[in-house]
Amino acid sequence: MHFTSAPDTATIHQLIARAQAYKRDPFPAEAPGRHRTLINLFFNPSLRTRLSTEKAGYQLGFQVITMDMAGGWQLEFEDGAVMNLEKAEHVREAAGVLSQYCDVLAVRSFPGLEDREADYEDRIITAFKTYATVPVVSLESAIRHPLQSLADCVTIAEHALHLRTRPKVVLTWAPHPRRLPQAVANSFAEWMLAWGEVDLVIANPPGFDLAERFRAGTQVLHDQREALRGADFVYAKNWSSYDDYGATAELPDWIVDEDKMALTNNAYFMHCLPVRRNVVVSDGVLNSDRSLVLQQANNRTWAAQAVLGVL
Numbered sequence: 001m002h003f004t005s006a007p008d009t010a011t012i013h014q015l016i017a018r019a020q021a022y023k024r025d026p027f028p029a030e031a032p033g034r035h036r037t038l039i040n041l042f043f044n045p046s047l048r049t050r051l052s053t054e055k056a057g058y059q060l061g062f063q064v065i066t067m068d069m070a071g072g073w074q075l076e077f078e079d080g081a082v083m084n085l086e087k088a089e090h091v092r093e094a095a096g097v098l099s100q101y102c103d104v105l106a107v108r109s110f111p112g113l114e115d116r117e118a119d120y121e122d123r124i125i126t127a128f129k130t131y132a133t134v135p136v137v138s139l140e141s142a143i144r145h146p147l148q149s150l151a152d153c154v155t156i157a158e159h160a161l162h163l164r165t166r167p168k169v170v171l172t173w174a175p176h177p178r179r180l181p182q183a184v185a186n187s188f189a190e191w192m193l194a195w196g197e198v199d200l201v202i203a204n205p206p207g208f209d210l211a212e213r214f215r216a217g218t219q220v221l222h223d224q225r226e227a228l229r230g231a232d233f234v235y236a237k238n239w240s241s242y243d244d245y246g247a248t249a250e251l252p253d254w255i256v257d258e259d260k261m262a263l264t265n266n267a268y269f270m271h272c273l274p275v276r277r278n279v280v281v282s283d284g285v286l287n288s289d290r291s292l293v294l295q296q297a298n299n300r301t302w303a304a305q306a307v308l309g310v311l
């Protein structure tokens, strides 16, 4: 059993309930990780995912080993490759070896944002699932970030209790100086839809629609102000274009600021972090008591425990 997308291990309601139980009681008496090893592999930087997953592993009783793959051999992922260039080791051997050292293998690997087909086949996480003989957990793959989305569901559940109607959640594109993956936005849309407890609206500029498979069933608006009207939760995130793959655009007007938040139903503000202040979101919004960014990061630990505890 792997955990790489929304419905992999249990229903979202079950996962949220388990995360909330760990939040109340982080150290289960039965310690599901006892005498087991968790290896975390990072092909890209991380602060939250690395530390919350390590913490979750320790609290469940796992031995935790984290490896920054910048310190390992460069891996080849293509089958049949003639490996006479810089890549020293094939994922077949690497995954096979790692499976003998651990009971759960967690992997972070961002997309290259050059070859859409390769990225959307999610080749790296798929190769680990194919060649590892232990459960594989996504710590953000080319196209999804499921532990983030689970933590986001927990955060919304915790703050939606007072609402009398289904919460309106707006996922809005926001400006950024770099080309970023679509993974966080894809996953967020996927989980909100699968969870079924909120009305999701996606706001993005023309040319930045998410892939059909992730936005299907969701209202997409190209007018940010119209989308934000009456929102209960505003989730900001930049992503590069799917249609003109990996392209970005300079649209500073898409920043989430106090003026935009005034259009909402006194909405909470959410972002997965790290966030560029006064580019993605204004200081005023991020510093306000409606900002949930630290609660989201906190919930990463309980989300990771909910998943690791049953693998």
Ligand SMILES: NCCC[C@H](NC(=O)CCC(=O)O)C(=O)O
Pocket (backbone or CB within 6 Å): 140, 178, 180, 181, 182, 183, 184, 272, 273, 274, 275, 276
């Ligand atoms: N893990 C959460 C987000 C990770 C990544 N963000 C970034 O790379 C931001 C880097 C910067 O701001 O330079 C993303 O968008 O998928």
Ligand SMILES: NC(=O)OP(=O)(O)O
Pocket (backbone or CB within 6 Å): 045, 046, 047, 048, 049, 050, 140, 148, 272, 273, 274
């Ligand atoms: N939100 C998140 O995944 O943060 P890191 O990239 O720091 O792990």
